[in-house]
Each structure stands twice: as structure tokens, then as C-alpha cells.
Amino acid sequence: MTPDAARFSASWVAAWNAHDLDAVLAHFADDVVFTSPVAARILPETGGVLRGKDELRRYWAEGLRLVPDLHFTVERVFAGVDVLVISYRNQVGSLVDEVLRFAGGQVVAGHGTYLAESGDDPAGLATAGD
Structure with a gap:
């Protein structure tokens, strides 16, 4: 559900904007x-696939x-049978869609998706200080 x-x-x-992991x-x-x-850029060894809450926390x-x-x-929220987008x-103003699948009231699968355009930096990592 x-x-x-x-x-x-x-x-x-609210949790994200408070940086409350x-x-x-x-x-x-x-x-x-x-x-x-x-995630593939930040943690290359994952290949962009994070398994479990501990790995998600690390990312x-x-x-x-x-x-x-x-x-x-938030611009819009879409609801499906067991999915929210x-x-x-x-x-940095980039449009992102987070696709979240639920079971038992919690997210069991999620996908961060970015507008498929040129080689821009949708996450704003280039402006981040290393």
C-alpha cells in the first residue's frame, strides 16, 4: 500500500532539507x-546500485x-498502486524524479532519475568542494 x-x-x-539523514x-x-x-559517481564500486539501508546511508x-x-x-507527486514518484x-535547479516502491509502509526499492540531456551536472557535484 x-x-x-x-x-x-x-x-x-523536510527531512532532506534539514539534512536529517x-x-x-x-x-x-x-x-x-x-x-x-x-551513486555511481560518488561510490563507483557500487555501479549505482545500493543494497540495504547501511549502503544507502553511506551514499x-x-x-x-x-x-x-x-x-x-517538490514540484509534483505522482501516485500509483504501490509507487510514488x-x-x-x-x-542547482535540475529536475529530478525519485521513483519509490512501497511494501509494508516503507520504501523497498527506489530509483533516482535525472533528465536525459547533455553532459550537465544534474546533482550539482561540480560545484561541491571536495
Whole structure:
């Protein structure tokens, strides 16, 4: 069952904008699988596939370190049978869609997706200080 779309997306974006990793991760199952092309850049050994909450924490903690001004603005939320898609803009104005599949009230699979255009830097990593 999918949670209430407006309530979930509000909680999700508030946790991200507070940089509260524990609050973000509270939405995810321990055995979550998450894919992201940005994860492939930040943690190349994963190939962009993160398995489990601990690996997801490692990725997002490093992402927050690299992008200390990270900020999301939700544009739209789409709801399916067991899926929510949160469409948002990040701190550099790039449009991102997070596709989240639910079971038992938690995210069991997620996919960070980015607009398929030229070689821009949709996550804003180029502006991040290393």
C-alpha cells in the first residue's frame, strides 16, 4: 500500500532539507535496493546500485558532505498502486524524479532519475568542494 502522497512527500522533503539523514532513512526498509547514476559517481564500486539501508546511508552521507547546500523543492507527486514518484528541483535547479516502491509502509526499492540531456551536472557535484 502506498502512503498518502502529500504527507509522505512533505515529510521526505523536510527531512532532506534539514539534512536529517536518520529522518530520511526512516522511510526505507532495511533491505531496500536503490539505484542512481549519481551513486555511481560518488561510490563507483557500487555501479549505482545500493543494497540495504547501511549502503544507502553511506551514499547519502557522502552526498551531503559533497553538496553542503543541498536543497529540494517538490514540484509534483505522482501516485500509483504501490509507487510514488516525487518530482523535484535540487539546489542547482535540475529536475529530478525519485521513483519509490512501497511494501509494508516503507520504501523497498527506489530509483533516482535525472533528465536525459547533455553532459550537465544534474546533482550539482561540480560545484561541491571536495
